[in-house]
Amino acid sequence: ASNFMLPMQEVVAAFERDTGHEVTLVSGSTGALYAQIRNGAPFDVLLAADAARPQALVDAGLVAASDRKTYAIGKLAFWTRDAGLSLTDASIIDLQGQSQRLAIANPKLAPYGHAAVEVLERLGVYDTLRRQLVMGQNVNQSYQFVRTGNARFGFVAASLVYRDGALERGSAWLVPDTWHTPVRQDAVLLRGANGAPRAMFEYLGAASTAAVLQRFGYGVP
Amino acid sequence: MIELALRVGSPTQAFSLAVNAEIPGSGTTAVFGPSGAGKTTLLRAVAGLAQHCSGRIVVSGEAWLEGKRAVPAHQRAVGYVTQTPLLFDHLDVVGNLRFAQRRAREPGTDRFDELVALFDLEPLLARRIDALSGGERQRVAMARALLRQPRLLLLDEPVSAIDAARRDEVLPYIDALARQAGLPVLYVSHDIDEVVRLADQVLLLEAGRVAGYGTVTDVLGTHTAGQFAAAAGSVVDATVTGIESPWSLATVAFSDATLSVPASGFDVGDRVRVRILARDVSLALAVPEATSIQNALHGRIAAIEDTLEPAMARVLIDVGGQTVLARVTHRAVASLSLAPGRDVVALVKTAALARRHGSLSA
Amino acid sequence: MIELALRVGSPTQAFSLAVNAEIPGSGTTAVFGPSGAGKTTLLRAVAGLAQHCSGRIVVSGEAWLEGKRAVPAHQRAVGYVTQTPLLFDHLDVVGNLRFAQRRAREPGTDRFDELVALFDLEPLLARRIDALSGGERQRVAMARALLRQPRLLLLDEPVSAIDAARRDEVLPYIDALARQAGLPVLYVSHDIDEVVRLADQVLLLEAGRVAGYGTVTDVLGTHTAGQFAAAAGSVVDATVTGIESPWSLATVAFSDATLSVPASGFDVGDRVRVRILARDVSLALAVPEATSIQNALHGRIAAIEDTLEPAMARVLIDVGGQTVLARVTHRAVASLSLAPGRDVVALVKTAALARRHGSLSA
Amino acid sequence: MLGANDLAALWLTARLALVTTACLLVIGIPIAWWLAHTGSRWRAPIAALVAMPLVLPPTVIGFYLLLWLGPDGLVGGLTTAAGWGTLPFTFAGLVVASVIYSLPFVVQPIENAFRAMGRAPLETAATLGAGPWDRFFTVALPLSMPGVVTAAVLGFAHTVGEFGVVLMIGGNIPGVTQVASVRVYEQVESLDYLGAHALSLTLVGFSFLALLALYLLQGARGASAFAREG
Amino acid sequence: MLGANDLAALWLTARLALVTTACLLVIGIPIAWWLAHTGSRWRAPIAALVAMPLVLPPTVIGFYLLLWLGPDGLVGGLTTAAGWGTLPFTFAGLVVASVIYSLPFVVQPIENAFRAMGRAPLETAATLGAGPWDRFFTVALPLSMPGVVTAAVLGFAHTVGEFGVVLMIGGNIPGVTQVASVRVYEQVESLDYLGAHALSLTLVGFSFLALLALYLLQGARGASAFAREG
Numbered sequence A: 001a002s003n004f005m006l007p008m009q010e011v012v013a014a015f016e017r018d019t020g021h022e023v024t025l026v027s028g029s030t031g032a033l034y035a036q037i038r039n040g041a042p043f044d045v046l047l048a049a050d051a052a053r054p055q056a057l058v059d060a061g062l063v064a065a066s067d068r069k070t071y072a073i074g075k076l077a078f079w080t081r082d083a084g085l086s087l088t089d090a091s092i093i094d095l096q097g098q099s100q101r102l103a104i105a106n107p108k109l110a111p112y113g114h115a116a117v118e119v120l121e122r123l124g125v126y127d128t129l130r131r132q133l134v135m136g137q138n139v140n141q142s143y144q145f146v147r148t149g150n151a152r153f154g155f156v157a158a159s160l161v162y163r164d165g166a167l168e169r170g171s172a173w174l175v176p177d178t179w180h181t182p183v184r185q186d187a188v189l190l191r192g193a194n195g196a197p198r199a200m201f202e203y204l205g206a207a208s209t210a211a212v213l214q215r216f217g218y219g220v221p
Numbered sequence B, C: 001m002i003e004l005a006l007r008v009g010s011p012t013q014a015f016s017l018a019v020n021a022e023i024p025g026s027g028t029t030a031v032f033g034p035s036g037a038g039k040t041t042l043l044r045a046v047a048g049l050a051q052h053c054s055g056r057i058v059v060s061g062e063a064w065l066e067g068k069r070a071v072p073a074h075q076r077a078v079g080y081v082t083q084t085p086l087l088f089d090h091l092d093v094v095g096n097l098r099f100a101q102r103r104a105r106e107p108g109t110d111r112f113d114e115l116v117a118l119f120d121l122e123p124l125l126a127r128r129i130d131a132l133s134g135g136e137r138q139r140v141a142m143a144r145a146l147l148r149q150p151r152l153l154l155l156d157e158p159v160s161a162i163d164a165a166r167r168d169e170v171l172p173y174i175d176a177l178a179r180q181a182g183l184p185v186l187y188v189s190h191d192i193d194e195v196v197r198l199a200d201q202v203l204l205l206e207a208g209r210v211a212g213y214g215t216v217t218d219v220l221g222t223h224t225a226g227q228f229a230a231a232a233g234s235v236v237d238a239t240v241t242g243i244e245s246p247w248s249l250a251t252v253a254f255s256d257a258t259l260s261v262p263a264s265g266f267d268v269g270d271r272v273r274v275r276i277l278a279r280d281v282s283l284a285l286a287v288p289e290a291t292s293i294q295n296a297l298h299g300r301i302a303a304i305e306d307t308l309e310p311a312m313a314r315v316l317i318d319v320g321g322q323t324v325l326a327r328v329t330h331r332a333v334a335s336l337s338l339a340p341g342r343d344v345v346a347l348v349k350t351a352a353l354a355r356r357h358g359s360l361s362a
Numbered sequence D, E: 001m002l003g004a005n006d007l008a009a010l011w012l013t014a015r016l017a018l019v020t021t022a023c024l025l026v027i028g029i030p031i032a033w034w035l036a037h038t039g040s041r042w043r044a045p046i047a048a049l050v051a052m053p054l055v056l057p058p059t060v061i062g063f064y065l066l067l068w069l070g071p072d073g074l075v076g077g078l079t080t081a082a083g084w085g086t087l088p089f090t091f092a093g094l095v096v097a098s099v100i101y102s103l104p105f106v107v108q109p110i111e112n113a114f115r116a117m118g119r120a121p122l123e124t125a126a127t128l129g130a131g132p133w134d135r136f137f138t139v140a141l142p143l144s145m146p147g148v149v150t151a152a153v154l155g156f157a158h159t160v161g162e163f164g165v166v167l168m169i170g171g172n173i174p175g176v177t178q179v180a181s182v183r184v185y186e187q188v189e190s191l192d193y194l195g196a197h198a199l200s201l202t203l204v205g206f207s208f209l210a211l212l213a214l215y216l217l218q219g220a221r222g223a224s225a226f227a228r229e230g
C-alpha cells in the first residue's frame, strides 16, 4: 500500500543487507493491487493498508490462511499544520458549526477513515460535522488536504506526522487506540511464493522491523 | 474621384505593385494586363485586404488609406467579386445573399428581387453552395456584392464562367447601375471585347507598374501591340443627328462624317461614343455602289503599320481630325497603292457599337 | 473514337445529365451551353469522378464505363483541368508538375521543358502555390495535366483567367498536340470565338440534354439563336490552290469560288476548312472596284432571317452548294432589294480564319 | 442497482461536465483564435504551454492545484482577498480544475479548424461589411463547427472520466464534489465490483447515447463534407 | 536530484510515449479515414464508441482491461492460447492500454483534417494517375499534417501524463512498468515532495521543449496558413 512506502524502504534495505536477497517494491492502492493479484500480477508479498482485502485474497484461495498476518497497527492522529495549538478531543467538538473543514480518509477504502468516523461517532459529532468533512481516497490525501492548508484539521496516520516519536510539524492529538477499531494492516504471502519471498514475509515480524515501525509511529502487533 | 497612389509589397517579396492614378468617380475602369501583372493585388489593396500596403487611397473624399493608417476592410463599402468567388459554405444561396443584404449601407432599399431576377437565381435560392456550378457561383457572388450597396465595385473577371447570353444581360446592368448610381467600377478582364464594350478608361498594368492609363481611345490607340492587337480599334466622339426608327438605326455625326449605328434609346442631340474596331473597317479608293456597307468615311491615310499577323497591316486614317483604324491585308495595301497622305474611303460595316457617353468627360 | 452513352444523377437530385454522342478519336470537341447545363458534370463523368453515373464510356476501344462497372479515375489516363484548378498546396509549383510527370503514361518521354516554356512557368517553379495569381494557377494546372500524358484531354474553361497573348500561344499548342498525338480534347468554353477557332465539333448542352451535336458548321448553322448569335457563321470545305508567299496568303477554292486567306504552313492541295463569320461578310450586287475587300463570292440568296438584334438581318447565301452567312442591316436589305433567289456578291474581309482539316472527316 | 449516492454522483457529473465544457469553449476558443492568427513569436511557446497539463498525472496536477488554489497559494491568496474564499472542495473548484486539465483537448482541434478555414472567408465577410466580431460569430465559428464539436466532445468526455484532479480538488463530498468517476473508483477499490459494473455501464451508456445523438445530428449536416467540389 | 529509479522511469516514459504514439497513428489514421469517408450508417455509433474510453476514469478502464487481458479474460485467453502469455504487467500491456485510452484524441483531430481537406485534392490526384494508396500517402496525409501533428501531440502528452490505466495494467514495477507519471504519483503519495517537484519539473521541462521544437518546426511551414487566398 502506498502509505507504507517510506518505512518499507528502510525495512527492505535492512532485509537486503541481512539476507542478500533483492526486493522490488511496487506501490499502489490496495484495491488496485488486489485486482492485479486476482488477475495474475507477478507479486509475492502484499502489504495491504487494511485487513479486509487480505482476507478477500484468503477467501479467493490465493493465499493460505496461515500466510496472512498483521504487520503494523496504525495510530490515528488529529492534526493541524498550525503549530502551538494544544489539541484535545474538545477541539474536535468545537469544530461544530464553524466553517473549518475536517479531512478524513475515505472510510470505505481506508481503515484510518473508518477509524476517524468511529471517533467522531463516539464524540457524538459525526452527524453535525458531516457537512464539513472532506475525504481523501486514502490517508495520504487527507494529510495533503491539511498539509496544503485547504482543510484546517484532519485525521491522519500518526506515521505521517511523527518521526522518532516527535511531531514533525503543526499540532496534533493522538487518538487513544481504544476509541476505534484497531487499524490493522495485514500482509499476505501469495500462494506459490516461497524461498526469498517467504523470508521477506517472515522478516516483517522481526525485531528490526518492529523498531523501524515504531520510529515511523506505527504500533506493532 | 478615386485617388490611388499606393505601393503594395514587402521587401521580402519579389513582386511589388506601385500604382498612381486618378480614377473618375463614376464609370467603369478596366484593369488590364497580363497574368501576374498585379491586377488582383491592386483590387485587394483597394478593398483593404492587402498586407504591406502603403500610400494613399481616397474614394469620393473619404481617405481609405493615408500612409500606414488604413480604414479596415469592413468599413470601406466595396463590392468585391474575387477571381474565384468565395461563397459561404455554411449558408445556402439565399443565406449568402441575405448576409450581404443585412449589412447593406442602407438596409431596406436594396434590390433583392431585381438582382435575383437579373442573375436568374430564383431556382437556386434554396441550394447548398456545393451544389452550384461554376457559373452559378459567379452569379451568386455578383448579386451578393451588389446587395451590399457598395460605393465602389471591384470586379475580378466576374463573368469568366458565365455564358454569353447572360453576360449580355449582366454587363449592361452593371454599366447602367454604375452610371445611375454614380458607382465607379474597377473591372479586371482578359476579354478585350468586354473591355472595349464596357470600359470608359483602361488602366494597363505590367509587372506591377502602370504601363498605360487613359480613356479607352487613348490606350487602344497607343498600345496596339500584343494584347490589344485583336481588339485594336478606335473610339470617336459623335452626336446623334437623326433616328431612323423603321431600321432601328441612328445617324451620328462627327467632324464632317456621318455613320449609321444600331440605335437603342438615343435621342437627337445625344453625345455618344462610337467604337470602330479595325477588323470591321475596309478601305476603298471611292465609295462603292450597291453594297450593304452603308458607312463610308472620307479620310486621309496617316500611317501604315505592321501587325503581329504577317498577312495583315493596320492603316491609320485621319477622318476630320479623329483617327480610325483599318485592318487590311498587305496585298490590299499594295494593290490599292495605299500610302500615307493618300485619300481613302473607310468602309465601316454598320455593326460597330455605340454607347452613351460615360461621365469621364462630364 | 469516344463513345458516350451515359446518365449522371441520383433520383434525389433535381439535375440529371443524359448524353449520347460519338466523338472522334482526335480533334477538339467544344462542350458548349449555358451555365448549369451540365458541362462540368459531363467532364467529371468521363474522368470517373461523378457519382451515380451509369451507361457506357468507351475511349479508343477501352471501356471506361460499362453499366455500373467503372474503371477507377486513376486508370483512365485523362488530363483534366478543372474549372477552378486545384493545385496541391503542400507542394510548390515544380512539385505539382513533378507529381504528374512521375505518373506519366510513359515516364521519361515527357516534354517538361517544352511545357514549362510554353506556359512561361520558369520564374514560378520554386513558388508556393498560395503565391500564385489566378492566371498562373491555370497555367500550372494545364502544364500538369499535359505532363501526365493523357489519352484524352478534358479542359473546363482552361484559359478563362489567362491573358489574350498567352492564350494565343497556348490554344494552338493544344490544338497541334491534339492533332499530332491524335489526342481528343473535350473543351468547355463560354467564349464563342474560342470555340469557333478551336473546335472541330460542338456538343451543345442544355439542361442536361444534348441540344445539338455535330461539326461546327452544322451547329453554327442550325443553332443561330441565343448564344451563337454573335458567332454565327459558316464553315466551308476547300482545297488550297495557290500560295502567295510575299503576302503570306493562300488561295483556296471551293465549288467554283476562290478565297484568299492568311497562310500558315499550307501546301497546294491541302484540304482545309475556312471559317467565315457572318459579321465579316457584306453583300453587294456587283463586285466593287478598288476596295481592300479582295474576296468576292458569287452566290444566290437562300433566305433572309431576323436576328436577336433588331437592326440586323442574317442573309443565307448559297455559294456553289455551300452556305455562307452574312449579317447586314435591315436597311441594307431594303436598299439593295435583297430577296431570296436574287444573285448577290458576298464580300468577305480577308481576315476570316482557315484551318487544316480536323480528323472528323478523315 | 444504483443507489441514491450513485444518482447524485451521476447528476453532479452531468452538471460538472456541462459547465466545464461551456467554460472550456468560452476560454478555449479565444486562445485557439489567437494561436491560429498570431504571427507573434510567443505562439510556439504558448501553444506548447497549453498542452502541459497533459503531461503530468492528474493526481499530481491536483496536488499542485491544491497548493496554488489553497490558502497559501498564489491564486488562493487572491480568491481569499477577493472574499470568495478558497476554491478546493467546492463545485467551482472542480470546474476550475477540470477546465485547466482539459484545455489542451479543446484548444487544439479548434485551432486546427480555424486554420483549415483560412483567411478567405473572413476577408469575404469583411468586404461584405461584417466587422471583426460580426464575422467571428457569423462566419468563423459556423465554418469551424466540426472542430468545435470535436473539442466539446473531447472536453466533455474527458471531464466525465476525469477523477484524479477532481478527487484531489473536490474532496469527494457526496452531493457536492463526489462525481461518478470518483464513485466508480471507490467501488472498485472497495471491491464492490457489482456496483462498479452498474455505474460504469450507466456512464458509458449515457455518454454513448449523448455522443451518438450529436454525431447523427452532425452527420445530417456534415454529409456534405465530401460532396463534389469540382 | 533525480535518482536511478527516476531516470529509469523517465526513460520508460519516453519509450512508452513514443511507441504508443506510433501505434496510435498507425491505428488511428485508418479509423479516422474510414470515419471521414464512409457513408455507412455505422459511422455515428462507431465514432461515439471511439470516444468511450474517455468517459470512464482511467483506473476503472485499467480495471476492466485487467479483467479482459488477464488470464481469465477473453483477450487474455486468446493471447495465452497464442503462446504470448498475458499482457498485464508487461511493456506490451502498457502500450495496448495506453493506445486504447488515448485513441479518441488521435482519431478525432485526424478525422477533422481529412474532412477539412475535402475530396477535391484526392480527385485531382486520381486524374493525375495516382492510385488509392499513392494519393493517400502523397496527398491526403501531407495535406492533413496539422491534424496528424495535433493528434500525435495529444496522444504523446496524454500518454506521458497517464497513470491510472498504466498503474492498473502495469503494476508499477520499476524498470518494467513504472513510468514517470506513476513514480511522481508514488512520490507525492509517500510525501517525498522534493522528489515529486524535481521529477514533475523534468517531465514538464522535457515535454515543453519537445512540443516547442515541434511547433517551431510546424510554424516555419505553417505560417502560410493565412497567406492570402484571394
Ligand SMILES: Nc1ncnc2c1ncn2[C@@H]1O[C@H](COP(=O)(O)OP(=O)(O)OP(=O)(O)O)[C@@H](O)[C@H]1O
Residues within 6 Å of the ligand: B130, B131, B132, B133, B134, B135, B136, B161, C013, C014, C015, C033, C034, C035, C036, C037, C038, C039, C040, C041, C042, C083, D227, D228
Ligand atoms: N452536388 C450537386 N447537387 C445537386 N445539384 C448539383 C450538384 N452539383 C451540380 N449541380 C447542378 O447540376 C447542374 C449542372 O452543373 P454543372 O456544374 O455540370 O454545370 P456547368 O454546365 O458546368 O455550368 P457552368 O458553366 O456554370 O460551370 C447545375 O444546375 C448545378 O446546379
Ligand SMILES: Nc1ncnc2c1ncn2[C@@H]1O[C@H](COP(=O)(O)OP(=O)(O)OP(=O)(O)O)[C@@H](O)[C@H]1O
Residues within 6 Å of the ligand: B013, B014, B015, B033, B034, B035, B036, B037, B038, B039, B040, B041, B042, B083, C130, C131, C132, C133, C134, C135, C136, C161, E227, E228
Ligand atoms: N503571397 C504572395 N507572395 C509572393 N508573390 C505573390 C503572392 N501573391 C501573388 N504574388 C505574385 O504577385 C504577382 C501579382 O499577382 P496578382 O494576383 O495581382 O496577378 P494578376 O494580375 O491578378 O494575375 P492574373 O491575371 O493571373 O490573376 C504575381 O506574379 C504573383 O505570382
Ligand SMILES: [Mg+2]
Residues within 6 Å of the ligand: B039, B040, B041, B083, B156, C133, C134, C135
Ligand atoms: Mg488575378
Ligand SMILES: [Mg+2]
Residues within 6 Å of the ligand: B133, B134, B135, C039, C040, C041, C083, C156
Ligand atoms: Mg462548370
